Amino acid sequence: MTFADGSVRATVGANAFYLRLPPHVVVPERIVVSDRDGARHVYTVVRCQVQTGDRPFIPVFNPLTPPLPPSSC
Amino acid sequence: MGAPLRTFAVAVALLAPPVTHDVVPVYVNAAGTGFVSEYVVTNGPPHAGLTSALRVFRRPRSPFRDLLPADLQQQVQFMVQAGFVADPRGSRLLLSRAGVRIYGLPASHGQACAFLLPEIRMECWSALQHGATPVVDARLDV
Numbered sequence: 001m002t003f004a005d006g007s008v009r010a011t012v013g014a015n016a017f018y019l020r021l022p023p024h025v026v027v028p029e030r031i032v033v034s035d036r037d038g039a040r041h042v043y044t045v046v047r048c049q050v051q052t053g054d055r056p057f058i059p060v061f062n063p064l065t066p067p068l069p070p071s072s073c
Numbered sequence: 074m075g076a077p078l079r080t081f082a083v084a085v086a087l088l089a090p091p092v093t094h095d096v097v098p099v100y101v102n103a104a105g106t107g108f109v110s111e112y113v114v115t116n117g118p119p120h121a122g123l124t125s126a127l128r129v130f131r132r133p134r135s136p137f138r139d140l141l142p143a144d145l146q147q148q149v150q151f152m153v154q155a156g157f158v159a160d161p162r163g164s165r166l167l168l169s170r171a172g173v174r175i176y177g178l179p180a181s182h183g184q185a186c187a188f189l190l191p192e193i194r195m196e197c198w199s200a201l202q203h204g205a206t207p208v209v210d211a212r213l214d215v
Contacts, residue, residue, distance in 0.1 A: 013168025014129040016175050016187065026211045027099045033205045039090035041204035047101045047211075 001028040093203035101211045122183030123200055129165045129177055130185070139165045141176050141188065149178065149188070149195070159186045159197065 001008055003025050010019035021028065031043040124130050141149065146161040159180040167187065168175040176188040178195075186197035187208075198206050 011168065011170050013170075013175065014165065015127045015177060016129075016167035018168050018170065018173060018175060020173075021212050023212075023214070027101065027209060031097065031205075031207050031209070033207075035090070035204055037090055039204065040092045041095070041202075042092060043095050043097045043202070043205070043207050045097050045099050045209055048098045049101060 002030045002032070003028055095202045097202075097207045097209055099209045099211055123185040123198055124163075124179040124183050127177065127185060129167060130163070130179060132165075134163065134165060139176075141178070142190075145188065145190075145193065148193070157181050157184075157197075159195070164188075 001010060001019055003022070008019060008022065010017040027045050027047060029045055031045065033041040033043070035041070141161045141164040149159050149161045157180065159178045161178060163179040165177045166174065167177045172191065174190040176190070178186040178188055180186050180197055182199065184197050184199045186195050188195045196208055
């Protein structure tokens, strides 16, 4: 995962990985996933602005696919 | 002298796996802060039946290590929405580090869910964005 001032490697598990964002980072800029076969997958993070009073968009239980991002994305 | 090198470079370029590009939306409020600070990704090949595509669900299940805590099993069983059911009996421990655990659960229609502790939060997918489905939560405290 890359930020404005560097990158951090995530902890890898079984079909999952996890990384706690550094204290000064709100969101990462980019995520790069490398498969065992060498394939690379690049994910560009885009901030979606919402109103301050809105309920958090990710409920405790969210069994269905998250809603599409608002038009501000 | 230069021709063999060019041939080699072309061969490497042809054999190199493709690089995929996707966009991950992250919800951030007007103050520029988010809600929680974790970041989870379930990794695997793109597939309509995600559970069968993920290697972790093909290995034998450990009755101890892979067991979702009992109170959380009950919570998962209440999660029935539009015919969607996640099955805690098929849980697998995907990752455990520094107080954070991520369990994988099979769900209806071949979907797979990731259950994050201690947040007690679950995300489910029917397919992946190319090699993974990143979930990024902005930090609250920046």
